[in-house]
Amino acid sequence: DAKTTQPPSMDCAEGRAANLPCNHSTISGNEYVYWYRQIHSQGPQYIIHGLKNNETNEMASLIITEDRKSSTLILPHATLRDTAVYYCIVREGRGNKLVFGAGTILRVKS
Amino acid sequence: GAVVSQHPSRVICKSGTSVKIECRSLDFQATTMFWYRQFPKKSLMLMATSNEGSKATYEQGVEKDKFLINHASLTLSTLTVTSAHPEDSSFYICSALLGTSDNEQFFGPGTRLTVL
Numbered sequence: 021d022a023k024t025t026q027p028p029s030m031d032c033a034e035g036r037a038a039n040l041p042c043n044h045s046t047i048s049g050n051e052y053v054y055w056y057r058q059i060h061s062q063g064p065q066y067i068i069h070g071l072k073n074n075e076t077n078e079m080a081s082l083i084i085t086e087d088r089k090s091s092t093l094i095l096p097h098a099t100l101r102d103t104a105v106y107y108c109i110v111r112e113g114r115g116n117k118l119v120f121g122a123g124t125i126l127r128v129k130s
Numbered sequence: 131g132a133v134v135s136q137h138p139s140r141v142i143c144k145s146g147t148s149v150k151i152e153c154r155s156l157d158f159q160a161t162t163m164f165w166y167r168q169f170p171k172k173s174l175m176l177m178a179t180s181n182e183g184s185k186a187t188y189e190q191g192v193e194k195d196k197f198l199i200n201h202a203s204l205t206l207s208t209l210t211v212t213s214a215h216p217e218d219s220s221f222y223i224c225s226a227l228l229g230t231s232d233n234e235q236f237f238g239p240g241t242r243l244t245v246l
Binding site for chain 2: 058061062063064065066107117118119120121122123
C-alpha cells in the first residue's frame with residue numbers, strides 16, 4: 021500500500037511556481053522520498069528524490085520538513101507541458117520496488 | 131540518460147489469444163525489471179519483479195500462469211499475457227533498474243493492450 025497522501029488535483033497558472041504537497045507521516049528513517057510524474061499515456065518520468073535535506077535539480081526542488089513527515093515538490097516556472105499526474109513515493113533503500121499511490125493531477129493553465 | 135523501450139506500443143488481439151510484450155534496456159544492463167499495469171484513470175499497479183536468470187516474483191493477486199515473465203538476458207524482459215480476455219485490456223509499463231544511479235528505475239513508454 022502507498023504510504024503517502026496527496027491532494028487529488030491542483031491548478032497552476034503558466035509561468036508561476038507549482039507547489040505540490042505530500043504527506044508521509046509514517047516514513048521511517050531509512051526511507052527516501054521520490055517524485056515521479058506521468059504525462060498522459062506515457063511511462064512515468066523521474067523528477068527528484070531526497071532523504072533529509074532539500075534537493076534541487078534542473079527540473080524541480082524538493083523541500084522536506086525537519087520531521088520528514090511531509091514534503092513539497094516545487095516546479096519553479098510551470099509550463100503547459102508540466103500538466104501531468106505527479107506521484108510522491110516513499111521507498112526504503114535503493115533498488116526496491118516503487119508503490120504508486122493515486123498522485124496529484126496538476127493542470128497548468130494559460 | 132538511460133533509455134527503456136517497449137514493443138509493441140499498441141496491440142489489439144482477439145479473446146483467447148496470447149500476446150507478448152518486450153521490454154528492453156537500450157544502453158545499460160538491467161538485472162532487475164519491473165512490470166506494471168495501469169487501468170484508465172487509475173494509478174500504476176506493480177505486477178511482478180523480473181530478475182535475470184531466475185523466476186519472477188509476482189505481487190499478491192497476480193496470476194503467474196496467466197502473466198508469464200521471462201528475463202532471458204540483461205537487456206530484455208518479456209511479458210506474455212496468455213489466453214487474453216477483455217478484462218486484460220490495459221496499459222502495461224515496464225521499468226528497468228540501473229544499479230549505479232540513485233535514480234535507478236527508468237520506465238518504458240508503455241504498451242496499450244486491447245482485447246476484443
